Amino acid sequence: xxxxxxxxxxxxxxxxxxxxxxxxxxxxxxxxxxxxxxxxxxxxxxxxxxxxxxxxxxxxxxxxxxxxxxxxxxxxxxxxxxxxxxxxxxxxxxxxxxxxxxxxxxxxxxxxxxxxxxxxxxxxxxxxxxxxxxxxxxxxxxxxxxxxxxxxxxxxxxxxxxxxxxxxxxxxxxxxxxxxxxxxxxxxxxxxxxxxxxxxxxxxxxxxxxxxxxxxxxxxxxxxxxxxxxxxxxxxxxxxxxxxxxxxxxxxxxxxxxxxxxxxxxxxxxxxxxxxxxxxxxxxxxxxxxxxxxxxxxxxxxxxxxxxxxxxxxxxxxxxxxxxxxxxxxxxxxxxxxxxxxxxxxxxxxxxxxxxxxxxxxxxxxxxxxxxxxxxxxxxxxxxxxxxxxxxxxxxxxxxxxxxxxxxxxxxxxxxxxxxxxxxxxxxxxxxxxxxxxxxxxxxxxxxxxxxxxxxxxxxxxxxxxxxxxxxxxxxxxxxxxxxxxxxxxxxxxxxxxxxxxxxxxxxxxxxxxxxxxxxxxxxxxxxxxxxxxxxxxxxxxxxxxxxxxxxxxxxxxxxxxxxxxxxxxxxxxxxxxxxxxxxxxxxxxxxxxxxxxxxxxxxxxxxxxxxxxxxxxxxxxxxxxxxxxxxxxxxxxxxxxxxxxxxxxxxxxxxxxxx
Ligand SMILES: [Zn+2]
Numbered sequence: 168x169x170x171x172x173x174x175x176x177x178x179x180x181x182x183x184x185x186x187x188x189x190x191x192x193x194x195x196x197x198x199x200x201x202x203x204x205x206x207x208x209x210x211x212x213x214x215x216x217x218x219x220x221x222x223x224x225x226x227x228x229x230x231x232x233x234x235x236x237x238x239x240x241x242x243x244x245x246x247x248x249x250x251x252x253x254x255x256x257x258x259x260x261x262x263x264x265x266x267x268x269x270x271x272x273x274x275x276x277x278x279x280x281x282x283x284x285x286x287x288x289x290x291x292x293x294x295x296x297x298x299x300x301x302x303x304x305x306x307x308x309x310x311x312x313x314x315x316x317x318x319x320x321x322x323x324x325x326x327x328x329x330x331x332x333x334x335x336x337x338x339x340x341x342x343x344x345x346x347x348x349x350x351x352x353x354x355x356x357x358x359x360x361x362x363x364x365x366x367x368x369x370x371x372x373x374x375x376x377x378x379x380x381x382x383x384x385x386x387x388x389x390x391x392x393x394x395x396x397x398x399x400x401x402x403x404x405x406x407x408x409x410x411x412x413x414x415x416x417x418x419x420x421x422x423x424x425x426x427x428x429x430x431x432x433x434x435x436x437x438x439x440x441x442x443x444x445x446x447x448x449x450x451x452x453x454x455x456x457x458x459x460x461x462x463x464x465x466x467x468x469x470x471x472x473x474x475x476x477x478x479x480x481x482x483x484x485x486x487x488x489x490x491x492x493x494x495x496x497x498x499x500x501x502x503x504x505x506x507x508x509x510x511x512x513x514x515x516x517x518x519x520x521x522x523x524x525x526x527x528x529x530x531x532x533x534x535x536x537x538x539x540x541x542x543x544x545x546x547x548x549x550x551x552x553x554x555x556x557x558x559x560x561x562x563x564x565x566x567x568x569x570x571x572x573x574x575x576x577x578x579x580x581x582x583x584x585x586x587x588x589x590x591x592x593x594x595x596x597x598x599x600x601x602x603x604x605x606x607x608x609x610x611x612x613x614x615x616x617x618x619x620x621x622x623x624x625x626x627x628x629x630x631x632x633x634x635x636x637x638x639x640x641x642x643x644x645x646x647x648x649x650x651x652x653x654x655x656x657x658x659x660x661x662x663x664x665x666x667x668x669x670x671x672x673x674x675x676x677x678x679x680x681x682x683x684x685x686x687x688x689x690x691x692x693x694x695x696x697x698x699x700x701x702x703x704x705x706x707x708x709x710x711x712x713x714x715x716x717x718x719x720x721x722x723x724x725x726x727x728x729x730x731x732x733x734x735x736x737x738x739x740x741x742x743x744x745x746x747x748x749x750x751x752x753x754x755x756x757x758x759x760x761x762x763x764x765x766x767x768x769x770x771x772x773x774x775x776x777x778x779x780x781x782x783x784x785x786x787x788x789x790x791x792x793x794x795x796x797x798x799x800x801x802x803x804x805x806x807x808x809x810x811x812x813x814x815x816x817x818x819x820x821x822x823x824x825x826x827x
Contacts, residue, residue, distance in 0.1 A: 198222040200330035200361050205317050207374065208338050210310035213294055217317035219286040223277045228284060229322040233315035233368065233498035234271040236300060238448045238485070240493065240504050241563030244315060245301030246270050251289035257281040271499070273319070290316045297567050302443040309375030309396040311437050311454055313447070315368045315498070325496035326364040333367060334358045342378035344394025346370045346433045346452035366632065369449045373435040379403040383414045390431040391417045397438035402459045409462060415525035416476055422814035423521065423607055426616035428487040428633060434475050438462065446474050448481030450632040469693040472527040477518030483614040484514050491636040507559035508662065509642055512585020517610070519586065523810035533810055534796040535689040537674065540583045541681050542705060542794030544669035548728040549577035555584050556662040570724045571739035584669060588661050591673030594805050596650040598676065604649055613645045677805035679796040688793040700724065701753035705792040706760050707770070707785055708732040711743050713753060720744045720775060721751050731787035737772065744780065745773040757791065764790035
């Protein structure tokens with residue numbers, strides 16, 4: 168839905184928050200910075216120690232632990248893992264009391280004569296947990312420090328107006344990478360230059376015993392680096408070809424947006440099987456986490472080809488330009504996700520386009536990804552009750568929703584489905600302008616220098632990351648400036664739809680159509696191999712996970728409502744024991760689908776449900792089905808034009824500087 172629905176009560180709530188912020192007594196603006204000392208020497212034991220010195224004045228003081236984490240789009244601050252909290256002031260212990268309603272707020276009374284409060288706390292990094300920055304962040308060999316995990320801040324000022332001086336101590340021999348600038352280094356650790364709380368929380372550190380810093384700009388400004396930390400020496404081995412592709416990514420992003428809004432950029436990449444795989448965007452860096460062999464294993468290279476491009480795009484789309492509802496001034500004010508189809512959806516589209524333009528994805532793989540996305544969204548019955556926009560509004564609850572019944576619940580579909588919608592928008596701009604304009608022109612206007620930021624300031628080390636907020640109306644207006652069209656209704660129709668099929672107009676409009684064949688989809692197959700599951704959702708209608716050894720049963724992850732498996736009564740959560748009387752494996756299951764083609768006997772699945780065994784007879788005879796894109800020769804191949812490279816690393820960096 169559009170921004171026009173932003174209610175008056177929301178504005179009233181914002182005004183109330185502003186009033187409360189002003190009503191609390193806070194130290195004058197020229198007070199010394201907050202000091203934070205983080206000790207990661209016990210990170211391999213999953214304990215992060217921190218001490219803070221917070222300037223304060225006598226009287227009541229409230230300290231907050233960050234709750235609404237930028238980029239995570241939800242109240243995900245891992246408050247349960249904040250432990251060992253002790254406060255002192257003027258050399259004496261201070262009693263604290265947690266707020267009875269806000270679990271992230273701690274109240275205390277600063278004694279007369281005191282001018283600061285000292286805080287010591289421990290963050291317990293989980294060994295195994297779902298989630299993003301609050302998920303496992305340390306192994307025996309590496310750690311990723313998102314500063315929001317280990318700090319408190321005083322109530323009373325937005326994060327832009329609080330200054331922190333951070334120091335960090337690492338296990339002996341570990342090296343680190345970060346977008347923060349180093350003030351001094353000694354045997355006791357490293358001290359970073361003073362930054363605002365906003366920038367500190369926006370500037371994670373990656374560190375490890377196996378560390379490698381790879382320059383990607385080759386002496387040109389701004390500087391870009393790839394900071395690798397892995398669980399082994401092999402993990403941080405990167406080929407010259409991979410370095411060239413990531414350097415090309417830097418160049419292609421410059422050619423796309425026409426301006427950069429940072430002084431320098433660090434891709435942080437943790438390579439471990441003991442941290443969750445995800446990416447978290449920041450303005451001048453990104454926190455990327457992937458399996459230990461991501462740079463070595465061809466299947467993992469396919470799956471993670473767009474990880475760094477996606478997070479990099481966020482520096483423009485998400486950080487520099489951000490939906491007004493996702494701008495939280497203090498990590499306490501709730502965020503609103505209704506424009507995540509732009510924040511995440513356009514980023515998903517551009518991340519894959521840039522991966523293809525920079526050589527991280529071949530054109531064939533790019534099309535296989537699109538085919539897979541189009542096919543699974545087109546076979547998603549949840550879309551008949553839940554419009555796409557609701558997946559964005561409900562992002563904060565959907566991120567950690569279970570796999571079971573995802574096809575009926577829907578998931579964070581505003582990533583993949585918006586990919587299709589922005590492709591369609593790109594194709595329409597190209598068509599309406601007779602090939603003179605494209606979505607690239609929108610990006611240049613909306614995310615480049617003309618958006619209102621001061622790109623030249625990015626060269627200064629004192630640069631403060633700018634944010635230019637936007638609304639739905641701003642998106643529509645900027646699209647109309649590129650190519651006049653009914654963009655408002657184009658987007659609303661796709662956001663509000665409860666039609667049974669996915670928006671596939673972008674595929675057709677760019678000269679391709681979705682087809683199915685018995686040949687495995689390359690992107691899907693890479694994921695099946697790397698993640699140990701089998702996906703026959705386009706034939707039988709089930710996805711099965713192989714948990715441990717071959718002797719174990721397979722866990723039914725999802726069943727597509729209306730599919731042959733669903734009609735036979737199969738449900739997620741059951742365990743697949745045997746197929747046609749033979750112990751199950753992915754190959755046995757696929758062979759049964761092949762063998763049943765054209766026959767009349769049902770496929771028999773023996774399933775265990777909480778200790779009871781039952782045979783389900785699945786009446787399916789259509790053979791294996793996997794999605795692909797097929798060229799429609801009656802239309803121009805716009806898809807080929809969209810993913811065609813636009814820049815070369817050497818030429819672009821020089822040009823870009825002049826055009827800024
Ligand atoms: Zn993202």
